Amino acid sequence: MTAPLLQVRNLTVRAGETEILRGLSFDLHAGRTLALIGESGSGKSMTGLSLLGLLPRGVAYGDGCAISFDGAPLPLRDERGMRAFRGRRIGVVFQDPMACLNPFMRVGTQIGEALRRTGVRSAAARRRHIADLLCEVELPDPAISARYPHEISGGQQQRVMIAMALACAPDLLIADEPTSALDGTIAAEIVRLLATLQSRHGTAMLFITHDLSVAGALAHDIAVMNHGEIVETGSAETVLSRPEHPYSRRLVEARKALVGMPGHPTVRGAACRAVARDLSVDYPAKGLFGRPVRAVHEADLVLHEGRTLGILGQSGSGKSTLAAALCGLRAPATGSVRLLDETLTPSEPRLSRAQRRSVQFVFQNPYGALNPRLTVRRLLEEPLALAGAGGEAPAKIEAALEEVGLEPALAARYPHQLSGGQRQRVCIARALLCDPKILVCDEVVSALDMTVQLQILQLLKRLQAEHGFAMAFIGHDIEVVRWIADEIVVMHAGRLVDRFEVADLQAPQRHQQTRLLLSSVPPRAA
């Protein structure tokens, strides 16, 4: 085999006394893809930045790290020397393209800046090159280059970022979570595009991700990172099917467990907790002459006791709005909602206070849902005090914490002293203390790491079996939703386009939107 294009030896990065990266070593050959996988905080993004010499202020390379690129050592500590590599031989695509593109500059100009670095001087030649690059990332409409970043969609923005990285025909492409800010179907397209471009140009790619299935679909080799160390390296097949290190094994098993589904008991004749008929929801008009925006069109839905309804759709499809209206948080514009023992209509949209306690929410971002200035105990006392049950609070809080699998001692902590998974458990405990008849979970696991996701899903499933509440589970990840739901509705542009029992997911009569969401799940390497 030829010499590797990129050879990293003993890469150590520290912030003061703390080591963020601890002696990483790996090789990357031309034309190959290495996926760097790990959970948030494992140091995988820092690895990407350290290869570019773009360490944040206050972070420095340790002694004895050596990175050689194409046979010569990279001048890591020499800003001017590194600039010769950036945008000429090493290209990079970051996550969250909206934040990465300069909002004040047309996207064509931003690509042009990258081209100028490679010596394309004349404006006419640059225009031609920009059009070619945009075609290559499958944005054939030349009008795109005259747009500003906020005028194009997230998927288009990421394609522009890729075009920018390709402008210099790099030998090494670093892709740092390029799909994590994007919807499932669009993310799948971006992954496919990156794979195509990589094989066409023979670029070496370092693909940084937390998503094992993406890594499996794209990478030749996989390196697993944990706490700033590479714990296992190997070919993608080996690592995903026969992981050796205990940590990689846990990662792989968490994802597998999602695929192997639990039983879905079909409860016939279960009581209806909420019934929506012809339910439409409007957003109020903006400005003097604006018209209200209809976010949900004539939806019919039923929530049964002890069952979970999965609401699946891309962002902006209206799924959160539908759930909010179903639970009396938003007034219906037309139609009605029969909720518990009351009927909500456009003229009488509010649920009585006592009934409102029976409907509880758990949201996507647990940190935002917990008051940072209150301890866990105070947070959990609140619903009890509102119900007039403040007296028995300590015992109830302890019981609720135990029920969601948290140590009672955690009650004295503040939210910022908890991990993401623990915070979400506190949110669930808070909802449980209201003794809900309906629990609405809005993307509750999408901000969490893979291993934690599964634990939270299992917790919800167990609590539902014990308490018998009806659950509406909103999500964009079809694997997560089908794991937990008994019945699924698919939303697209404010309409319910498909509805089925989970067992019929693969049935041929599925709507094309459902199939699109299904196809965005990358083929599994294992």
Place this chain on the structure above:
Amino acid sequence: MGARLAGTGLGVARLLFQAAGIVVLVFFLCRVVPGDAVDRMTLEGGLTLAQEAALRAEMGLDRSLPVQFVDWAGGALHGDFGTSLRYHRPVSDMLATALPSTLKLAGFSFLVGIGLAIGLAVAAAMSGSRWLAGLVNFVNVWSIALPTFCVGVIAILIFSIWLGWLPVIGGLLMPVLILGMDNAGQIGKPLFEELREATTSAHVRTAHAKGLGPVRVALFHLLPTALPVALAMSGLVLAGLVAGTLTMEILFGLPGLGSLMLNAIHGRDYPVVQAAITVAAVGLVLINALMDIVHRAVDPRLSR
């Protein structure tokens, strides 16, 4: 397009409304102050009651306030601010001689201020130097803690009296530098904070990752991010310059709107006070409108 026109129309209507409000306020505020131009002359020259009454009738001060207002506002709308009660010259002429001097002082001070602020803030944010960040803070504290008239007096003492380098009266250099420093302190600090945050933002990191040089990153990727803050602060600073030029003009004996206004207030020379304040106020409203327009023009996210 229709919506855009309607928006512009609304904007213009709002501006006119603001300006009209200021004009009304100025007129009645002047009259609330006890004593009028004739009382002032009595104090200086000792007029008899009959003479006072005759003078008041001649100046139209014996009429009811609403009548006086309509008379004055009607003239002002046509650019006729009446005649000075003390100097018996058309107020428009007096303004025409005073305004250019003030505009020159304000304009130069603003340019010095914004130039100094941008230069310091960009250098401090890009280099990460603690020394430069300290300098930004120093200038900021300077402008908050030291009133310009105080700095002015000390500067005259040092540069004119002790060193004899600069003239006490009429020189533009000292007032421009003093006001410029004051402006730089107010704009520089928020600009620096904004820029420092922007240096770690994703799109600036992307610009570095493209391999762009530091100058290009600063000019095209870093500075635009701080533009909204710079514009907002500039609006405030320009408003502050109305008061700033006034003290400088008096201290350094410069002819201008400030000196004119002060004399007129002392003499209860209503037409001159009203005209000077109206001009300053309408100028401010226009500056604010201009800032909005510039902001819209440079930030593509705001234009629909």
